[in-house]
Amino acid sequence: MSQLTDVAAPKPAPQKPNEPSQVGNVLSFLTSRLRQIGIFIALVLIVVLFQILTDGTLLQPRNVTSIVVQNAYILILAIGMVMIIIAGHIDLSVGSVVAFVGAMSGVFAVNWGWPWWASILASLVLGAVVGAWQGFWVAYVGIPAFIVTLAGMLTFRGLAQIVLNNRPITPFPDEYVAVGAGYLPDPSNGTSILEWITVALGVAATLFLVLQQVRERNARVKLGLEDEPFAWFVTKIAFIAVLVLGVTYLLASYKGTPIVLVILAALVLFYTAVMHRSIFGRHIYARGGNLNAAQLSGVNTKRVDFLLFVNMGVLAALAGIAFTARSDSALPGAGAGFELDAIAAVFIGGAAVTGGIGTVTGAMIGGLIMGVLNNGMSLLGLGTEYQSLIKGLVLLLAVAFDVFNKSRGAKASS
Numbered sequence: 228m229s230q231l232t233d234v235a236a237p238k239p240a241p242q243k244p245n246e247p248s249q250v251g252n253v254l255s256f257l258t259s260r261l262r263q264i265g266i267f268i269a270l271v272l273i274v275v276l277f278q279i280l281t282d283g284t285l286l287q288p289r290n291v292t293s294i295v296v297q298n299a300y301i302l303i304l305a306i307g308m309v310m311i312i313i314a315g316h317i318d319l320s321v322g323s324v325v326a327f328v329g330a331m332s333g334v335f336a337v338n339w340g341w342p343w344w345a346s347i348l349a350s351l352v353l354g355a356v357v358g359a360w361q362g363f364w365v366a367y368v369g370i371p372a373f374i375v376t377l378a379g380m381l382t383f384r385g386l387a388q389i390v391l392n393n394r395p396i397t398p399f400p401d402e403y404v405a406v407g408a409g410y411l412p413d414p415s416n417g418t419s420i421l422e423w424i425t426v427a428l429g430v431a432a433t434l435f436l437v438l439q440q441v442r443e444r445n446a447r448v449k450l451g452l453e454d455e456p457f458a459w460f461v462t463k464i465a466f467i468a469v470l471v472l473g474v475t476y477l478l479a480s481y482k483g484t485p486i487v488l489v490i491l492a493a494l495v496l497f498y499t500a501v502m503h504r505s506i507f508g509r510h511i512y513a514r515g516g517n518l519n520a521a522q523l524s525g526v527n528t529k530r531v532d533f534l535l536f537v538n539m540g541v542l543a544a545l546a547g548i549a550f551t552a553r554s555d556s557a558l559p560g561a562g563a564g565f566e567l568d569a570i571a572a573v574f575i576g577g578a579a580v581t582g583g584i585g586t587v588t589g590a591m592i593g594g595l596i597m598g599v600l601n602n603g604m605s606l607l608g609l610g611t612e613y614q615s616l617i618k619g620l621v622l623l624l625a626v627a628f629d630v631f632n633k634s635r636g637a638k639a640s641s
Contacts, residue, residue: 265628266577266592267466273596277603284606285599288481291474296408296553298598299487300325300546302591304569305576306498307542309590312573313502314535315515315582316372320361320379321543321569325562326387328354328547333396333557336403343403351544357383358540359533366532380566388559397556407552411484421476422483429475432492433468440464487549494542499587511535515582571618572597575625596621 277285284290304321311318328350336346357379364375398404413422444460447453478484502508513521514528522528546565551557576593578585600621604614 266575266589266596269575270592270596270599273599273603277599277606281603281606285603286477288477290602290606291477292481292485294595294598294602295478295488296485297602298594299407299485299491300549300553301565301568301572301597302491302594303494303542303546303549304565305572305590305594306494306587307539308569309573309576309578309585309587310498310502310511311372311535311539312570312578313515313582313585314511314531315518316365316532316535317570318361318372318376318536318539319566320376320383321539321546322562322565322567323380323383323387324354324357324540324543325547325550325565326559327357327383327390328544329551329557329561330387330390330396330559332403332548332551333399334390336399337396337557343400346403347406347548350548351541354540354542354544354547355537356540357543358537361540362533362536365536366529372536387561391557391559393559395556395558399552399555403548404552404555405486406490407487407549408555409486410482411486411489413483421479423479425475425479425484428484429472429479432475433471436467436471437464440467487553490545490549495587495591502587507531507534512583515584517583568597569594571622571625574622574629577629579629580626593625 274285304325308318308321331353332346332350335341335349336343341349361372361375361379364370365372411424414424415422440460440463444453444455478488502511510521510526510528510531513524513526514531518528547562550561554561572594573585573590574580574593575596576585576589576591578589597618600618601614604617609617
């Protein structure tokens with residue numbers, strides 16, 4: 228009987244000594260994705276730090292709305308700039324283009340009395356012309372983008388001052404101002420605790436992002452390409468949901484959704500799809516990763532470069548419209564330093580200095596890091612000299628982190 232019992236008793240499955248645990252899988256995955264995950268961690272740490280230092284003022288609904296509205300035009304510029312940098316170029320002229328287009332929109336809407344929508348449309352067309360001008364010299368003449376856009380920085384700044392005669396143009400039509408400073412209509416007229424259109428948009432955005440992540444993971448699993456541990460996937464989904472719903476609650480507690488945020492969200496969705504799902508997006512990565520290989524593969528790199536600068540001109544024009552609308556004034560000094568903030572957002576967001584690497588989402592996170600830094604330091608009463616010092620150090624650390632990741636990857640592969 229004892230023998231039968233011994234035979235029937237199930238034996239424990241042998242455990243492989245080298246089989247990694249679930250925690251080990253997650254840690255290994257996080258290490259391999261240090262570049263992408265690091266910027267999220269940095270954003271969370273910076274928010275927590277300034278929330279403590281400002282005694283909770285940073286995440287007050289009104290202040291969160293201010294961060295969104297004040298940095299929307301920088302984030303719009305960062306979308307175009309990350310595409311330029313992925314392709315291996317740089318654009319130093321976007322701040323001056325913001326000023327020039329803002330000045331011309333003032334002429335259209337105020338001096339000439341055009342309808343607000345016609346002024347915005349003409350300004351976007353003007354931005355495309357500016358981008359085509361610079362793209363021609365870069366793509367078809369072969370002048371380095373650094374030189375072309377440095378000349379553009381001076382040229383368009385001068386044109387903005389000539390157009391305005393060094394005097395601001397104001398006021399703009401109310402519909403125009405609403406683009407940069409308005410909010411979606413509140414059906415309750417402020418009587419409800421939370422603005423319900425914002426709540427509905429936030430819940431819809433959360434569901435969309437979660438379902439998109441699940442669908443993409445399922446597609447990778449079917450193809451046998453999934454290497455992301457399930458525990459980390461669930462953690463990431465939860466983080467995204469909490470982040471979006473938290474921002475939704477804060478916005479709905481104040482005035483609701485800024486119109487410029489709706490524009491920005493539409494741009495992020497569109498350009499994320501372009502960079503990851505279109506032939507043009509793949510050509511941008513190929514051009515920045517290896518120019519010679521891209522040309523040998525049949526990529527029309529001149530056309531790619533030209534279209535990139537046309538696109539950057541349109542986005543710079545849109546940023547100029549948003550900035551001019553928010554300030555309700557076309558200013559000769561508008562856009563000063565915007566190019567540096569946009570470039571910094573892209574590099575902090577994980578783009579490689581040498582090109583070929585970067586994402587629209589990363590640029591948005593980098594821009595938010597810069598925005599939170601600016602807002603937090605202003606709340607603490609730090610002077611502009613200290614703010615410039617800290618932002619410069621953050622940018623340097625971000626690039627150093629990129630170089631460290633590259634050298635670590637090279638050592639691991641060798």
